[in-house]
Amino acid sequence: MDKQAFIKQKFERNQTALRLKPSLGLGTAISKTKISGLTCESTEGTWSFITDMPEQMGGAAAGPTPGVLGRAALGSCLAMGYMLWASKMEIEINSLEVEVQTDYDDGALLDTSTAFPGYSQVRYVVHIESEASEATIAQLLDKADAHSPYLDVFSRGQNCVRQTKIITPKS
Numbered sequence: 670m671d672k673q674a675f676i677k678q679k680f681e682r683n684q685t686a687l688r689l690k691p692s693l694g695l696g697t698a699i700s701k702t703k704i705s706g707l708t709c710e711s712t713e714g715t716w717s718f719i720t721d722m723p724e725q726m727g728g729a730a731a732g733p734t735p736g737v738l739g740r741a742a743l744g745s746c747l748a749m750g751y752m753l754w755a756s757k758m759e760i761e762i763n764s765l766e767v768e769v770q771t772d773y774d775d776g777a778l779l780d781t782s783t784a785f786p787g788y789s790q791v792r793y794v795v796h797i798e799s800e801a802s803e804a805t806i807a808q809l810l811d812k813a814d815a816h817s818p819y820l821d822v823f824s825r826g827q828n829c830v831r832q833t834k835i836i837t838p839k840s
Contacts, residue, residue: 676756708732740769746819747793754813760805763798770794791823 687694700713707728708721720735722728733741744767755762770792776782797806814820 673752673756673759673761676753677759680753680757736771736773740771743791743793743819743823744769746817747795747813750813750817750820751795751797751810754816755799755809758809758812760801760809761799763800764796765798766796768794768796 698713700711702709702711707726708719708731711718711720718738719732720738721731722734723730747769748765748767751765751767752762755765771788772790773788774782774784777784777786795810799806801809
């Protein structure tokens with residue numbers, strides 16, 4: 670079984686399971702991040718990774734910045750979504766790459782600018798090799814974009830709620 674046939678089989682199996690029992694698709698994901706200097710170690714389940722800031726910002730450059738991970742999260746979510754839907758729609762994909770571009774003003778982070786600290790614009794370019802028609806590819810991309818969790822996160826304001834738990838040091 671080729672990769673796309675395997676993906677289609679799994680997609681349809683999960684889709685059927687969620688139609689039969691929608692609660693299977695609901696959950697809460699929890700990741701934890703500890704910091705030392707500006708170097709962070711984040712864990713979620715069995716996954717662990719390091720993020721850091723560059724040396725010119727006071728970091729140790731021990732890993733990618735949060736911005737790199739954010740762009741990678743969007744790019745990989747889009748790429749996976751395109752491949753999932755291409756497989757479901759039986760559109761053969763020879764190669765696919767998503768390039769994420771962002772515009773920012775670091776002055777907002779450092780309180781030297783009145784700009785918003787987030788991106789002023791996010792763009793993504795889909796490089797796709799397929800024998801399918803341009804109309805079919807457009808239909809695929811539109812379908813996948815409509816169901817992309819991280820495109821939604823980047824496009825629609827999310828409800829972010831801060832909770833604080835203060836720990837008093839023991840003397």
